[in-house]
Amino acid sequence: MADDSRGGFAALDPCVHCGFCLPACPTYLATGDEADSPRGRILLMRALERGELRADDPALGQHLDACLGCRGCEGACPSGVGYGRGLESARERITATVGLPAAARFVLGIFARRRWWRPAVTMARWFRETGLARRFRGPTRTGFLFGMLDATTPDRPEPTPRPPRARSAPRGTVALFRGCVMDGLFDHVHEATRRTLIVNGYTVVEVEGQVCCGALHDHAGDRAAARALARRNVAAFLGQADWIVVNSAGCGALLKDLGHLLGSPEAEALGRSVRDVTELLAAAGPVTGGPVELEACYDPPCHLQHAQRVHREPLAVLDAIPGLRLRQLPGADRCCGSAGIYGALHPEMSRAVLDEKVAAIAAASPPPDVVLTGNPGCLMQIGAGLGAADLPIPVAHPVELLDRSYRAAGWYDPASPS
Ligand code: SF4
Ligand code: SF4
Structure with a gap:
């Protein structure tokens, strides 16, 4: 029987140290260091759980911080180890002890507050539209940041098309999850999402009061901030549509897991209604x-x-x-x-x-x-x-x-x- 007091650490129990996951791990492939592999990190997390390593141990922090949280190791593991669950519990414990780095606190604070986020996005969009992001993109650290912004540019500006009509049987109502980065810099993808869903028979509704999903906070170990955002999204979306549609994989993964994050029946039900946009389109054919x-x-x-x-x-x-x-x-x-x-x-x-x-x-x-x-x-x-x-x-x-x-x-x- 599962021991709930152990949190996500219990999901690491099936690990038999076979090493099949090592070739799937990008950080292990980059460094060749066992402590930067899933198997090595599982040993570190077990030591943390047992109290053999302190949460402020520098080596523990270094190797767990360096994990991408990509969960590529889970797909490669024949024993069904829940690496992601273990990592979230380990990071929560470390963050509770040593806090977040100042840079992480600053970035996550912006995502959590619309009154900070809006001006930041407005400036970024303005800069993108000047064409300077494209001009200054390049291999340096600053050039890379410009390249990231430039990559959010819509493929080609086109006149706003006529609102589409359904070309498929009615399939139900979906509420569009807008998110933060997607809403601020990829609204053209939201528009494409809305149009293609309508063509495929879905009715798309907008939901007021929604906020950032909290995935960035959750991955960084700040689960309190992630839960606070999740509660606001549950209140906003509950009962609004048959499905919540998400076009950002990171947001979708967090929202599907709302039940685990909040532990309430409402969050569980809402999480079950979350779909990636490709799941809804594929269910319709698509046209x-x-x-x-x-x-x-x-x-x-x-x-x-x-x-x-x-x-x-x-x-x-x-x-x-x-x-x-x-x-x-x-x-x-x-x-x-x-x-x-x-x-x-x-x-x-x-x-x-x-x-x-x-x-x-x-x-x-x-x-x-x-x-x-x-x-x-x-x-x-x-x-x-x-x-x-x-x-x-x-x-x-x-x-x-x-x-x-x-x-x-x-x-x-x-x-x-x-
Ligand atoms: S996580 Fe899975 S694949 Fe990796 S060492 Fe453990 S049992 Fe083997
Ligand atoms: S989550 Fe990704 S980076 Fe982290 S151990 Fe697994 S494969 Fe490696």
């Missing part, structure tokens, strides 16, 4: 659009493939686009190094992990016209990496391409028959 003749690489976000275990649905969505030639590159199952605010706290490791992915894209033949991924952090990280490597390849969310396909079919034209 096939017009041709988009492109070479595309799909790179699944870790929090979609490893945390949510959603694999087939994004491919089904992209399969509905005639003319799209789709590939997955070697290493697509591995993290890009974004991992929430990890890139800001561990820039060298983050870039080392990203370099592998950029090298795979650079070596692809024929070269891709676009790289697709369904998470804002991954879009910004891979986009900045391609910019730093001087590879003129845009990044996009899969629903943006489906939206383009529907546009190519003429369904958003004013003269289009319903």
Whole structure:
């Protein structure tokens, strides 16, 4: 019988130290250090739980901090170890003892407060629209930050199309989760999400009072802040729609886990209603659009493939686009190094992990016209990496391409028959 007092540490119990997870771990591949591998970190976490290591032990902090939380090790583990559950409990205990680094407190504080977040986003959007982010992007640390911002630019500005009509049987009501980064810098993806869901028979509603999902806070070990945000989202979304639709894999993973985070029946019920946008579209077919003749690489976000275990649905969505030639590159199952605010706290490791992915894209033949991924952090990280490597390849969310396909079919034209 599970011992609840042990929290997530109990999920580490099945580990038999076989090491099958090591080749799946980007930080182990980068350093070759056992303490930077899942198996090594599990030993550290067990020592923390038993009190053999103190929560303020510098080596413990160093090796657990360096973990991306990508959960690539879970998919590779034949024993069903719940590495992510163990990590969240270990980080919560460490953060309660030593606190968060000042840089993390500052960044997370901005995400948690709309009155700080709004001006920051407004400035970022203004800077993006001047074209200076593209001009100054590059391989330096500052150039990389500009590249991240530049990667949020909509693929091509287009006139606002006509609101679409359903081309499928009615499928129910969905409430769009707006999030913080997605709402501030990727509103074009929200629009594409809304249009493609409507074409596929869903009614999309907006929900007032929603806030940041808290995933960044949760990953950093600040579970109190994550729970406070989660409670506000439960109050806002409960009873509003059949499903909550999310187009950010990191937010989706956290929201699906609301029951675990808050432990209330309402949170549990709401978590069960959360779907990635590709899950809802794939359940509807989705409706096939017009041709988009492109070479595309799909790179699944870790929090979609490893945390949510959603694999087939994004491919089904992209399969509905005639003319799209789709590939997955070697290493697509591995993290890009974004991992929430990890890139800001561990820039060298983050870039080392990203370099592998950029090298795979650079070596692809024929070269891709676009790289697709369904998470804002991954879009910004891979986009900045391609910019730093001087590879003129845009990044996009899969629903943006489906939206383009529907546009190519003429369904958003004013003269289009319903
Ligand atoms: S986490 Fe799983 S794969 Fe890794 S060492 Fe433990 S049992 Fe083996
Ligand atoms: S979560 Fe990712 S970085 Fe951390 S141990 Fe597992 S595979 Fe390695």
